[in-house]
Amino acid sequence: MTTLSAKIQEVFQEPACQKNRSKSDKERKKGCTKILQPGAAAGGCAFDGAKIALQPITDVVHLVHGPIACEGNSWDNRGSKSSGSKLYRLGFTTDINEMDVIYGGEKRLFKAIKEVVEKYRPPAVFVYNTCIPALIGDDLEAVCKAAKEKFGIPVVPIQSPGFSGSKNLGNKLAGEALLDYVIGTEEPEVTTPYDINIIGEYNLAGELWQVKPLFDQLGIRIAACISGDSRYKEIASCHRARAAMLVCSKAMINIARKMEERYGIPFFEGSFYGISDMSEALRNIATLLVQRGAEEELLAKTEILIRHEEQKAWRKLETYKKRLSGKRVLLITGGVKSWSVVSALQEVGMVVVGTSVKKSTEEDKQRIKKIMGEEAHLIEEMTPKEMYKMLKDAQADILLSGGRSQFVALKAKVPWLDINQERHHAYAGYEGMVNLVDQIDRTLNNPLWEALRTPAPWD
Amino acid sequence: MATIIHSKKACSVSPLKLSQPIGGALAFMGINRSMPVLHGSQGCTAFGLVLFVRHFREMIPLQTTAMNEVTTIMGGLENIEQAIVNIYKRAKPALIGICSTGLTETKGDDVESYLKVVRQRHSEVEDCQLVYVSTPDFVGAFQDGWGKAVSKMIEVLVEKSSETVKGQINILAGSHLSAADIEEIKEMVEDFGLRAIILPDISGSLDGHLPEDFTPTTIGGTPLEKLKEMGKSEVTIAIGEQMRAAAMALEIKTGVPFFIFERLTGLASVDLFIERLSSITQKPVPNKYRRQRSQLVDAMLDCQFYFGGLPIALGAEPDLLWAIGNFLVEMGAKITAAITTTESVLLPNMPCETVTIGDLEDLETMAKGTELILTHSHGRGASRRLGIPLYRIGLPMFDRVGAAHRLSVGYRGSRNILFEITNLLIEQEEKKEEEKERTHFFTSLSG
Numbered sequence: 001m002t003t004l005s006a007k008i009q010e011v012f013q014e015p016a017c018q019k020n021r022s023k024s025d026k027e028r029k030k031g032c033t034k035i036l037q038p039g040a041a042a043g044g045c046a047f048d049g050a051k052i053a054l055q056p057i058t059d060v061v062h063l064v065h066g067p068i069a070c071e072g073n074s075w076d077n078r079g080s081k082s083s084g085s086k087l088y089r090l091g092f093t094t095d096i097n098e099m100d101v102i103y104g105g106e107k108r109l110f111k112a113i114k115e116v117v118e119k120y121r122p123p124a125v126f127v128y129n130t131c132i133p134a135l136i137g138d139d140l141e142a143v144c145k146a147a148k149e150k151f152g153i154p155v156v157p158i159q160s161p162g163f164s165g166s167k168n169l170g171n172k173l174a175g176e177a178l179l180d181y182v183i184g185t186e187e188p189e190v191t192t193p194y195d196i197n198i199i200g201e202y203n204l205a206g207e208l209w210q211v212k213p214l215f216d217q218l219g220i221r222i223a224a225c226i227s228g229d230s231r232y233k234e235i236a237s238c239h240r241a242r243a244a245m246l247v248c249s250k251a252m253i254n255i256a257r258k259m260e261e262r263y264g265i266p267f268f269e270g271s272f273y274g275i276s277d278m279s280e281a282l283r284n285i286a287t288l289l290v291q292r293g294a295e296e297e298l299l300a301k302t303e304i305l306i307r308h309e310e311q312k313a314w315r316k317l318e319t320y321k322k323r324l325s326g327k328r329v330l331l332i333t334g335g336v337k338s339w340s341v342v343s344a345l346q347e348v349g350m351v352v353v354g355t356s357v358k359k360s361t362e363e364d365k366q367r368i369k370k371i372m373g374e375e376a377h378l379i380e381e382m383t384p385k386e387m388y389k390m391l392k393d394a395q396a397d398i399l400l401s402g403g404r405s406q407f408v409a410l411k412a413k414v415p416w417l418d419i420n421q422e423r424h425h426a427y428a429g430y431e432g433m434v435n436l437v438d439q440i441d442r443t444l445n446n447p448l449w450e451a452l453r454t455p456a457p458w459d
Numbered sequence: 460m461a462t463i464i465h466s467k468k469a470c471s472v473s474p475l476k477l478s479q480p481i482g483g484a485l486a487f488m489g490i491n492r493s494m495p496v497l498h499g500s501q502g503c504t505a506f507g508l509v510l511f512v513r514h515f516r517e518m519i520p521l522q523t524t525a526m527n528e529v530t531t532i533m534g535g536l537e538n539i540e541q542a543i544v545n546i547y548k549r550a551k552p553a554l555i556g557i558c559s560t561g562l563t564e565t566k567g568d569d570v571e572s573y574l575k576v577v578r579q580r581h582s583e584v585e586d587c588q589l590v591y592v593s594t595p596d597f598v599g600a601f602q603d604g605w606g607k608a609v610s611k612m613i614e615v616l617v618e619k620s621s622e623t624v625k626g627q628i629n630i631l632a633g634s635h636l637s638a639a640d641i642e643e644i645k646e647m648v649e650d651f652g653l654r655a656i657i658l659p660d661i662s663g664s665l666d667g668h669l670p671e672d673f674t675p676t677t678i679g680g681t682p683l684e685k686l687k688e689m690g691k692s693e694v695t696i697a698i699g700e701q702m703r704a705a706a707m708a709l710e711i712k713t714g715v716p717f718f719i720f721e722r723l724t725g726l727a728s729v730d731l732f733i734e735r736l737s738s739i740t741q742k743p744v745p746n747k748y749r750r751q752r753s754q755l756v757d758a759m760l761d762c763q764f765y766f767g768g769l770p771i772a773l774g775a776e777p778d779l780l781w782a783i784g785n786f787l788v789e790m791g792a793k794i795t796a797a798i799t800t801t802e803s804v805l806l807p808n809m810p811c812e813t814v815t816i817g818d819l820e821d822l823e824t825m826a827k828g829t830e831l832i833l834t835h836s837h838g839r840g841a842s843r844r845l846g847i848p849l850y851r852i853g854l855p856m857f858d859r860v861g862a863a864h865r866l867s868v869g870y871r872g873s874r875n876i877l878f879e880i881t882n883l884l885i886e887q888e889e890k891k892e893e894e895k896e897r898t899h900f901f902t903s904l905s906g
Contacts, residue, residue, distance in 0.1 A: 036501055036525035039542030040549065045502025063470065067561040067596035069478035072471075074506040076837060077513065077857070089840060090820075095471040097597050101565055112470030119472075131500055131562040132597070135531065162502035163527045163562065383549075384518075388673040403509075407518040411669060 003141070004134070004159045011172040016257035036166075042404065045162030047130050049170020052078065053251065054126055054158065054178075056202045056227040057235060059085035061122045063092040065109050065140065066130030070162070071095075079423065081206040083229055092116055096132065105138050113147040113155060123232040124154040124182075134161035154232075156181040171251035178226065178235060179258050186236035188223065193294040195223040196285055197238050197265065199256050200247040201272070203228025207428035211272050214309070214429065218301055220285060226255060239263040243288035245270050245281060266292070272428035274344040275313050279306045313430040317348050320437050323445055325349030330396035332356045332379065332387070332405060333419060341400075341419075343371050344433050350440075353396050354379050384408045398444050413452045415443040461797070461809040465816050472820035473837060475774050476800040477854070479594035480558040481507035482604030482634055484521055487556030487590075489632075489659020490612070491680040494552040496522045496542055498535060498570060499560030503596075513857035515665050520676050522546055524563075531566050539573045540580070547584045550675040553683050554588040554616075556608065561596030588683065590615050600800035601854070602701045602776045605634035609658060609705040612686065619713055620690040628739075629692045629715065630657045631706055633699025635779035635853065638666035638863040643872060644698065644723065650745050651736045656685045656692060658705075666863050690715060694739060698723060698868075699778040700805050721805065722782035723868035724876065725789050726755055751870035758874040762881045763791060769884075772796035772826035774819060774834030775853045777803030783833060783852055784809060786873060787880075796825030798834075831884065848883045 044052075047070060055062055055078060064071040075091030082088065094112045096105045113125055125147070129140045144157040158177040160170050188195075196215075201208055208228045215222060224230055224238030239259065244267035246256040256267040266288050270281035286294075286302040328351045331341065342352050354377035357365050365378060387405060390396065391412040399409040402420030409416035417439055419427065427436040480497050484507060487495035497503045504523035511519040524538040543555055559570060570591045577589070592611040594604040609631060628648065632641055641662035648655045663679030670678045689695075690713030697706040697719045706717035718735065722728050730752070737744050769792040773784050780799050788794060794811035798821050806814045815821050819834065823841035826832055832842050835853040842849035856862040866872040 036523075036527070037541070037545060038524045038538040039496065039522050039545035041501050041523050041525040042505070042508075043501060044505040045500050048502050048505060067478065068471070068474060068476050068600070069480065069503055069506065069561060069596040072474035072476050073478055073481060073510050075474065076840070077509060086840075090473050091471075091837075093471050093474060094469065095474065095476070098595075101561075101597055108469045112468075115468060115470045116472070131531075132565050134528075135562065135565055161528070162500035163531055165527070166501075384675065385673050392673075403512065406512075407516075408673070411518065411673065413669075 004161070004164060007159060007173060007176055008164060008169065011169065011176065011254055014172075014254055014257070016253050044167035044170070046164045046166065046170035046173060047128060047160045047162045048074070049167035049172075049251075050128055050158050050160035050174040050177075051170070052167065052202070053171045053174035054227055055088055056080040056082075057126070057230050057232060058082040058088045059122060059231045060087065060124045060126050061090075061092055061116045061120055062088060062126050062128065063094070063112060063116060064128045064130060065094045065105060065112075065133050065138070066096060066128075067132055068093065068095045070128075070130045078202075079204045080202050080228060081204075081209075083209075084231065087120060087122060101132060101136060104136060105133050106143050109133075109138065109140075109143050110147055113143075114151065117147075117151045117153060122153070124156060126156045126158055126177075128158045129161055131161045131163045134159075134163075154181065154185065154236075168251065172254050175252045175255040179255060182232070182236050183255075183259065184236070184239040184263070186233060188237040188240050191223075191240045192221055193242055193292065194218075194220045194289060194298075195241040196220055196289070197223055197241045197244040197259070198225045198228075198247060199244055199267070200252040201225055201228045205423055205426040207272065207426040207432065210426050210429040210431050211278075214278075214282065214305065215285075217305055218282070218286070218298065220289070226252065239265070241265055242292040242294070243267065243285060245285060247271065272432070273341050275310060275347070275430060275433050276343060278429055278433075279310060282306055309430045313434055314347075316434045317437055320441050321349050323441055324437070326351065327397045327440075327444055328353045328395070329440075330354050330387075330390065330399045330401075332382070332399065332401040341436075342368065344436075345440075346371070348437055353377060354390075356380075356382070388412050398440060400440075413449065415446070415449060417443055461807055461811050461814045463802075463806050463816065464813050466818070466821060468817075471818045473823075473840065474818050475798055475822070475834065475837070476818070477510070477601040478507075478561075478596045479599045479601065479604030479607070480560050480596060481510065482601035482606075483558035483592050483594045483608035484556070484604075485511065485601075485634065485661070486605045486608035486612075486659045487554070487558075488520065488664055488677050489661045489680045490554050490556070490677065490686065491663065491682045492551075492553040492674075492676045492678075493556060493680065494520050494522055494546050494550055494554070494676050495556045495558065496524060496546065497558050497560055498524045498539060498542075498568065499526055499562045500531075501525045503560045503562070510855055510857075514855040514862050515667070516860065516862075517665055517667060520550075524557075526562060531562055534566065535563055535568045535570075536573045536576060539568075539570060540577050543577055543584060543587075543589065544581060547587055552587060552676040554590065556612075557589070557591045558594045558604065558608065559592070560594070564593065564595035564597075588616060600776060602634045602699075602778060603801055606701040606704055609702065610708045612658065613689070613705055613708045613712065616683065616686050617689045617709065617712060618687045620688070622691050623693055624688075624691045625693070626653055627688075627692045628653050628655050629689045629695040629709065629717075630655045631695060631697040631702040631709075631717075632657055632659060632661075633697075633701050633778050635699060635776060635782065636661075636868065637865050638662040639866040640723075640868045640872065642666070643866055643869045647733070647748075647869060648696075648736065650747065651740045651742055653736070653740060656689050657681060658686060658689065661863075689713065694718065696720060696735075700781070700803055701778050722778075722785065724782045724873050725786035726752070726759065726870075726873065727789070728785075729755075729868075729870050729873060748870065751874075755870040755874045758877050759790065762877045765881050765884045767791035768793060769831065770795045770829040771831045771833060772798075772822055772829045772847075774798040774822045774832075774838060776800050777805055779853050780814075781805045781809065782867070783876070784811070786876070787833075790877070792831075795829045796822055798822045798825075830887070831880065848887045850880050850883055 071093035695717035
């Protein structure tokens with residue numbers, strides 16, 4: 001457990017995190033995890049976060065060491081897509097019983113690794129620790145080390161017991177496991193000056209595939225996406241990439257920063273959401289690659305691609321303007337980059353009546369204010385009841401949020417769109433923004449809302 | 460007679476089983492104005508919440524004591540206390556139902572005595588009932604947690620009474636029943652002039668209705684005042700073997716005798732139920748049920764072509780396995796693979812050679828050569844890989860809509876199942892025929 005608490009302290013000290021940098025020493029020591037209020041908490045645990053971050057690695061066995069709850073209640077519930085192996089879609093767990101709790105679960109874990117290696121022949125096994133084995137003191141690292149020696153494949157321990165903190169912490173602990181056990185352990189077969197890593201993109205609803213063709217057109221190769229639609233080997237050998245983009249900044253910043261330190265791979269924080277953000281991301285990648293030895297010509301090529309793609313997207317979006325102009329959106333996301341979506345929605349004439357800033361930095365907030373105006377309704381915390389009232393009172397025409405508040409909107413008979421991890425539509429890239437606006441249009445302008453709001457004739 | 464096989468594997472692959480605490484939590488959700496709480500780390504609740512939201516497509520009231528490493532080691536008194544006070548402040552529930560988890564059971568929290576402390580310290584939560592049930596994750600499965608929670612509610616909340624209200628009966632509903640199933644049972648009982656107190660009643664709380672206002676607790680379900688009066692009923696009808704312990708607890712406490720109906724799916728078993736209602740009430744069977752029975756018989760005639768000798772693979776919790784398995788065997792199907800999650804006295808009597816307490820990997824291995832897989836939504840992978848159609852039964856059903864309204868009890872529910880399964884089989888047959896025609900087309904070309 002000392003290693004785990006040391007790791008947690010380490011990720012809390014993250015120097016590249018802007019939010020962290022603005023804190024006092026004392027604040028920083030407390031870490032980023034808010035003390036949870038019993039009876040008023042919502043959200044996943046560290047194990048959940050670690051699983052979200054790594055499960056998109058498609059060809060490894062993700063083995064959860066714990067009782068049935070951790071994996072049995074949660075497996076196959078995320079929309080990360082694969083172009084290859086489907087092994088990641090299976091649920092593997094030691095499903096520990098009372099005897100294991102009393103005598104320790106190490107033997108069962110070792111045997112479980114043996115079974116999956118023999119049956120599924122994966123390139124690696126990822127072993128996730130959960131609360132009970134952590135509490136009773138199962139030595140995950142030792143078991144994984146022994147299994148690695150015995151079976152001759154990498155067996156990666158991921159220290160992510162749920163009680164150690166939030167989902168966000170779990171993302172970071174997963175990143176630490178990759179840094180300690182995976183990244184840099186193999187050499188790539190080919191390298192080019194156009195190789196990049198994308199960090200913090202999970203290919204939900206196949207979003208990466210919406211962006212990848214843009215890179216293909218520029219001759220840019222994704223060495224590894226951490227972790228959407230990735231293979232073990234790609235991640236193990238991604239330390240030879242020339243540049244990196246950090247997508248969901250707060251989740252995996254430790255990977256980006258440490259890879260810069262260890263392997264000299266420069267990175268920038270960017271987003272694929274929103275037209276201008278997408279263009280900005282392409283520009284940044286091209287610039288970094290040219291700095292690291294790619295042909296100068298890449299910059300010009302990138303500008304041409306951006307011009308074409310932007311024109312195409314705006315032309316498509318133009319057709320929605322008339323139908324969406326003046327419609328009011330309430331935007332509640334866990335994500336930090338809501339401002340990039342805000343600006344895109346404003347472009348089609350929509351009014352963003354409020355947006356969540358729970359996880360945003362001061363800088364993000366200033367940016368949102370700049371885009372939305374000083375009266376912008378920045379929401380730190382909103383109870384479902386308040387949200388329901390706001391929607392019921394028709395202060396917004398549509399809610400864009402994660403699944404958690406889905407029924408708050410639907411029960412108020414207000415249109416709702418999922419823009420979180422369970423979503424079924426891909427919103428990344430130029431095409432994605434058009435998709436999002438198209439989905440908003442279909443949902444908002446559906447005649448059914450009128451019918452639903454009409455009371456029964458006898459009421 | 461079936462031999463029970465306990466899987467010897469150290470690694471469960473593609474679990475069939477769900478954990479005890481969330482089974483307990485769902486039982487608490489069958490009570491009006493209630494708020495279930497899992498005493499564990501916040502992830503325990505988050506996973507349960509997402510699972511139920513995806514299944515019911517409803518808002519799910521479920522809270523957490525948000526244990527962390529330190530509070531686990533020091534004991535969860537303060538977390539339990541704060542959770543109760545916070546929930547009461549925000550939601551004013553009539554009942555807070557607390558389920559333990561593997562984490563707090565490993566530590567060994569004495570939650571019963573914590574509740575006494577909370578009662579002493581907080582008179583403001585006086586009008587809120589507190590029920591605690593021990594449901595460690597590393598023992599049993601979903602239906603066990605459900606059964607324990609119901610037993611505990613009876614022990615704590617039902618009042619003893621010497622009075623008997625004529626025409627009032629209790630129905631103890633197993634976790635395998637959908638909202639539509641409970642409504643159907645209620646209707647059957649009411650058609651005989653009986654008034655039923657149903658425990659738990661998810662047909663009131665999780666049937667997908669639109670409430671007038673927004674509250675964080677359940678809206679609908681068994682009202683607490685009714686639950687307290689279960690001791691005044693003439694008789695208790697328990698549906699599913701998993702409710703036996705609860706039915707016994709009720710009889711021991713109040714003297715109300717019980718009948719167990721192992722299942723309400725299939726001609727003979729529904730007959731038995733209707734006949735029992737008729738004999739309890741001394742009333743003739745309403746024409747409506749004579750008609751429904753004859754419709755079921757007709758459906759069985761129409762569908763039997765597809766069922767005679769049909770090899771099937773089943774994966775479900777014991778009571779559901781029993782209900783669906785027996786019905787399909789009565790229709791002529793042969794159970795080649797039967798996988799379940801936990802022990803039950805029913806298992807040795809299953810009409811098949813073996814019942815494995817295992818996972819969906821076991822099911823997939825044994826399902827080769829069968830023509831139909833019946834299990835929850837997680838069976839979709841096995842179904843796709845084997846090219847065998849999947850009929851979804853049980854919880855979770857997250858990749859289809861209408862889980863709450865799927866009816867599988869009574870004459871009408873049995874008929875539904877037959878039609879739906881038969882349509883699946885017809886579709887599969889059509890696919891195979893197309894393939895056959897394609898192959899013959901190409902051979903005729905090359906010949």
